Amino acid sequence: MAIIGTFTANGDTFTGTVKTLTLNVKATFRPAEKETDKAPDFRVHSNTVEFGAAWKKTSREGRNYLSVKLDDPSFPAPIYASLVETDTAGEYSLIWSR
Numbered sequence: 001m002a003i004i005g006t007f008t009a010n011g012d013t014f015t016g017t018v019k020t021l022t023l024n025v026k027a028t029f030r031p032a033e034k035e036t037d038k039a040p041d042f043r044v045h046s047n048t049v050e051f052g053a054a055w056k057k058t059s060r061e062g063r064n065y066l067s068v069k070l071d072d073p074s075f076p077a078p079i080y081a082s083l084v085e086t087d088t089a090g091e092y093s094l095i096w097s098r
Contacts (some may be wrong), residue, residue, distance in 0.1 A: 004081060005094030014083065014092060018070070029054055029066070029083070044070060054083065068094065
């Protein structure tokens with residue numbers, strides 16, 4: 001697992017950056033209007049471009065996190081990650097998983 005982003009919470013919105021070997025963008029997780037139960041809870045944007053979605057989840061240990069899927073035509077495959085709160089209140093890490 002690798003940390004590919006750092007974010008801070010401001011109400012229901014998360015702002016920060018996503019950095020990989022090929023990606024270095026400012027990103028925002030904004031609450032989404034849910035039309036169905038399976039619809040994402042958040043949409044991920046960089047400026048005006050939507051490039052991901054996130055769903056609220058709870059771990060076996062009872063910690064809340066966001067399950068994130070990032071995708072873009074330039075990616076060979078979608079990126080799956082988790083947005084988890086760090087030990088510092090209001091700060092979050094985007095952790096990549098394969």
